[in-house]
Amino acid sequence: MIAAGSRLRQLGWIVTLAICAALFVALTFKVNSVRSEVRLAERRIIALQREKVLLETEFETRASQKQLAEWNAVDFGYQAPGADQYIAGERQLAELGEPRALTAPSPIRVARAEDDQREMQLPAMVSPLTGKPVTQQAEDPSLAERLASGGDFLAESARR
Template sequence: MASKAPPVGSRLRHIGWAAALGCALAGFLGLTFHVNAIKSEVRLVERKIIALQREKLMLETEFQTRASQHQLSKWNRLEFGYGAPRADQYLESERQLASLGSPRGLNAPEPIRVARAEPVEEESMFGEWVSPLTGSSLADETRDAADKAGPETGREPGRGGVSLAQRLAAGTGPAAGAEFRQ
């Protein structure tokens, strides 16, 4: 048995529907691209509007500043008698500035002096360290601590060969407080 061939009208109908669907899809894509192009133009215009608004605000601020400067200079000139400095008003040195001063009055307080420390000469790599409380040098204090520690430390007294722990221990406790109270 032979199969039946579809009617000719149904094939044309299928081709018509496919063509209509293709046209609708092409129109949809074209319309989508057109809408996106217009959206990007709108964004560019919005950016330009924002930039122009910022520029306008900046120009308004500058205009107000210049107007207030003009007003301030007018007030300074009329009310206070101020003016811009002239070339002859600038001083060349500190001596010219000092010549403009007046002598100190009878009951005026003494001028404030600034303290300055003299540089300490260094004897070793770290310099000679002196305790501000006792006035003795660090080498003397370590030697005294070694003498106090005695022979039980395994070091010779008076040589200053004291470990860090012994030096720290010598600086704490009631004996150290007695040194500072003297």
């Protein structure tokens, strides 16, 4: 009898732990679903705030258009262009042009240098500390070549 009660008590604890684990998993899923709904609601709020700003800007623009139209009617007297004011094409635009007068300044031209293929001579390398020219006192014979090429020498020494 005692062994059967002990066995029943163990079985009860196992069932209780299984129920607690199932409730914990269900609660975790519920918390995650609520968290997801909160994120979606926050995103929707942000989207609505942006839309509100856009609509406010459009409202202010249209209100200022009304104000501009009132100023135009009273103060400026501007009118919208009519259909007869538009140009039909390039030929009609060219017909509106006039030949350049003799006293007119010459047209603006872009400066352009000729591309000569000669070798560019770099200035001598100068020490930034002393201001004196760098002497070629190295065991490496290719140092003179690197000094002559300037930028390649600096790029290579930066890699080392």
